[in-house]
Amino acid sequence: MQPRPIMDLDGTNIEGVFFDIDDTFSSEGKITAEAYTALWKLKNAGITMVPITGRPAGWCDHIARMWPVTAIIGENGAFYFMMKGGRMTKHYTADPSRRSEYKERLQSVREEIMRDVPGTDVASDQDYREFELAIDYCEDVTPLPHAAIDSIEGIFQKHGATCKTSSVHVNGWFGDYDKLTTAKIFIEKELGLNPDADNDKFTFAGDSPNDEPMFTFFNNSVGVANVMDFADRIQNMPKYVTKSKSGAGFSELASLILHSK
């Protein structure tokens, strides 16, 4: 189903915004003043703000501490980090006791991808990850065609890993969590709400195939305009789409929510 224009979204009941970072909140690798201001405005309006990203634990530690957010879900749902009473708390969905086993298995995947898919590289933020292997197909390498993404995904799948593709990386992991399963845990444990019954209190903004579980579940899911670039790789598109791309699209969503209050 084609997404409806963002103007059709009723923001009246929205109390929480989950959002992807790369190319949803950021624009061509930078966070604009406009997008960061929109984040502060939503936070100051009492909206629960939670980025959900495939980025590593190292980034998430910083974001949970310093950005105006309630929490952050990282490595495609392996954990969420949040500050409580001025202290960092970490909740893992992935099993930390199996971290070294997962790393060993991902090492074989890594070797096979490097051997069989020319032009790729391990993501430059890999060392700050706890659970995932991230393969760069267009961040610091010369952008590769969608056929290369298929090959990378095929190797992850052959090894029994779950994998999802963002706008910059193909990320793979062992374990049956994703962005959505961890978002649901967060809603229940930290907000005391029911993800199904309270679905309309949330929106999610994203741009890529790894956002698809969120697009499917949330009644108010939003794609920034560049989501249309991935229309051939996403079966369940977001319910709404912004006019502008990336951070400017995020700001459109923020204005709609703030004006409906």
Ligand SMILES: [Mg+2]
């Ligand atoms: Mg993205």
